[in-house]
Amino acid sequence: GELDLLYIAPERLANQRTLDLIGRLTVALFAIDEAHCVSQWGHDFRVDYLRLSLLHERYPQVPRIALTATADERTRKEIQFRLGLEQAQLFLSGFDRPNIRYRIVQKQNAKQQLLDFIETEHSGDAGIVYCLSRKKVDETAQWLTNKGIKALPYHAGMDNGQRQHHQHQFLMADSLVMVATIAFGMGIDKPNVRFVAHLDLPKSIEGYYQETGRAGRDGLPANAWMAYGLQDVITLRRMLAESNANETQKRIEYNRLDAMLALCEQVHCRRQALLGYFGDTLEQPCGNCDTCLEPVETWDGTLAAQQALSCIHRTEQRFGVAYLVDVLLGKATERIIRFGHDKQSTYGIGKQLEEKQWHSVFRQLVARGLVAVDFENFGALRLTEECRPILRSEQQLMLRKDIQVEKTKGGKLAKTAHKNKNINSLLWDALRNKRRELAELQDVPPYIIFHDACLMSMMEHKPSTLEQLSRLPGVGERKLGLYGAQFLAVIDGYRNVNATSSDTASESVELFRLGFTIQQIAQKRALQESTIYGHLAQYLEQGLLLLADVVDLPEQEIKRIEEIIINLPDDQKNALKPVYDSLDGAYNYGILRCVRAALQYQVI
Numbered sequence: 001g002e003l004d005l006l007y008i009a010p011e012r013l014a015n016q017r018t019l020d021l022i023g024r025l026t027v028a029l030f031a032i033d034e035a036h037c038v039s040q041w042g043h044d045f046r047v048d049y050l051r052l053s054l055l056h057e058r059y060p061q062v063p064r065i066a067l068t069a070t071a072d073e074r075t076r077k078e079i080q081f082r083l084g085l086e087q088a089q090l091f092l093s094g095f096d097r098p099n100i101r102y103r104i105v106q107k108q109n110a111k112q113q114l115l116d117f118i119e120t121e122h123s124g125d126a127g128i129v130y131c132l133s134r135k136k137v138d139e140t141a142q143w144l145t146n147k148g149i150k151a152l153p154y155h156a157g158m159d160n161g162q163r164q165h166h167q168h169q170f171l172m173a174d175s176l177v178m179v180a181t182i183a184f185g186m187g188i189d190k191p192n193v194r195f196v197a198h199l200d201l202p203k204s205i206e207g208y209y210q211e212t213g214r215a216g217r218d219g220l221p222a223n224a225w226m227a228y229g230l231q232d233v234i235t236l237r238r239m240l241a242e243s244n245a246n247e248t249q250k251r252i253e254y255n256r257l258d259a260m261l262a263l264c265e266q267v268h269c270r271r272q273a274l275l276g277y278f279g280d281t282l283e284q285p286c287g288n289c290d291t292c293l294e295p296v297e298t299w300d301g302t303l304a305a306q307q308a309l310s311c312i313h314r315t316e317q318r319f320g321v322a323y324l325v326d327v328l329l330g331k332a333t334e335r336i337i338r339f340g341h342d343k344q345s346t347y348g349i350g351k352q353l354e355e356k357q358w359h360s361v362f363r364q365l366v367a368r369g370l371v372a373v374d375f376e377n378f379g380a381l382r383l384t385e386e387c388r389p390i391l392r393s394e395q396q397l398m399l400r401k402d403i404q405v406e407k408t409k410g411g412k413l414a415k416t417a418h419k420n421k422n423i424n425s426l427l428w429d430a431l432r433n434k435r436r437e438l439a440e441l442q443d444v445p446p447y448i449i450f451h452d453a454c455l456m457s458m459m460e461h462k463p464s465t466l467e468q469l470s471r472l473p474g475v476g477e478r479k480l481g482l483y484g485a486q487f488l489a490v491i492d493g494y495r496n497v498n499a500t501s502s503d504t505a506s507e508s509v510e511l512f513r514l515g516f517t518i519q520q521i522a523q524k525r526a527l528q529e530s531t532i533y534g535h536l537a538q539y540l541e542q543g544l545l546l547l548a549d550v551v552d553l554p555e556q557e558i559k560r561i562e563e564i565i566i567n568l569p570d571d572q573k574n575a576l577k578p579v580y581d582s583l584d585g586a587y588n589y590g591i592l593r594c595v596r597a598a599l600q601y602q603v604i
Helices: 010-014 016-024 047-058 073-082 110-121 134-146 160-172 205-212 230-242 247-264 270-277 302-314 321-328 334-339 355-367 385-391 425-442 452-461 466-470 477-494 503-513 518-525 529-541 555-566 577-582 589-603
Strands: 030-032 064-066 100-106 126-130 151-154 177-180 193-198 222-228 298-300 371-374 380-383 398-400
Touching: 010 016, 010 047, 016 047, 047 073, 100 270, 110 134, 110 193, 110 222, 134 151, 134 177, 151 160, 160 177, 193 205, 205 247, 205 270, 230 247, 230 355, 230 371, 247 270, 247 355, 302 321, 302 355, 302 371, 302 380, 302 385, 321 334, 321 355, 355 371, 355 398, 425 452, 425 477, 466 477, 503 518, 503 529, 518 529, 529 589, 555 577, 555 589, 577 589
Parallel strands: 030 064, 100 222, 126 177, 126 193, 151 177, 193 222
Antiparallel strands: 298 398, 371 380
């Protein structure tokens, strides 16, 4: 009947009953989480957080601690001032998350780029995809699902019950992608999130750092991937311009957005730039970000910038990027001829660059503040004072050369070596399947059984006794007793897998794991569907696949089929025709074969 921990939203402090309740309790500590929300300089300022100063005034005898993972020096000082913690001790840990690989790509077809990224590098992994709008969240989740990626939406427009259900599913699953607005993530401590992706530009580096920080909390390699383009800049600046914030707050937010844009256009180590923003230092380039792994080329863009700026001026600062690029390339469109811009000196002077390159030039001009977007004039570009030194040739302008995404023959992105090459995918899947099976029985998230790092250690060392297993990190006495024998059985069973699973079966299973249906695999490999079912059955029999992933049938129907198989006479145990006939041909032989294979694994 006693409370050890009580969570209260800051908004509740406006309620006198809440204050009276706190006064009646014996409070040992006030812990203020997400303390950056109290700062007007913070990236997520909330007026209600200012009420937290009441705690010190009304309950001066109770100690307080303020916690945040995203606060630069200026924000930290304001937190101390607002909460009356000027005399408090300050504890700072480093901002570096060395296991996270930061990657920012130029938007071309963002959803397809995301799909390629997931399929080639994170098939079967848990991840979070952030979008700016609720509509885009719903559309992206549905699109990924249609493409064979298990994905769920999460945003404030959904009813609370549905949000809680989706969050619970995400925590419980090993291979689910949550597509969300920034409303998702607070309080989520799922250690094996292998990637965080942004389909839209975050509003600040603080927001980006906080959201990407939800990946790789188990210390294993993780990806922070983002697709970024000019439209992101225009959208966010429009949102700021049209917001109800006062001018001081708008100026703060513009500065934060400019810092985020600078990170996107970074040509040196991205991690060094990210840490430097928070006042942290990294002496050497990290070697684990896109700009380190694929150094960015720069080029003298002074002439191109002058041509672009002149074109904006010659067309009276009334047009957007697409139109300006057409003028520079000398396209004889109906609009250009109607406005007489085919007679201007800038018409056709930009043929030395391709259309994509011109879009890159304009994006970088906007990002650097040399060009502004006129939101009241339908997104027309206009010149700023900062561009004058460029136009007068008083200043050189170096631009980044966008990396062109290379594709493999199969049309997918060239896979990076980010995943551990020594991972044997068959044993890895078998261990994860066993973990998932145990987690479902206990209704707990899989990582409660064993973390991914522990499974990887099992895979690397392949212990054969409980004593050997007990030496691995993450295997305590209690877990050894509860789960040790079952995981040893999986490892032992795997020792002979290579001899029993053919190469052709493994190819079919690999395609199945990538989200292809049995029909699509058969068509792709020019094989019969029954053959593909046979390949999957091999893996089901060894516990390397779960029946629920292969056969989409209600549980009671599966039990009905299993009962018929179990009750077959001994001389018909290996025959499927009696099962088929007993079910009046309701299910094809492939499905029946898979159910039998999974049943044989359970019996073993």
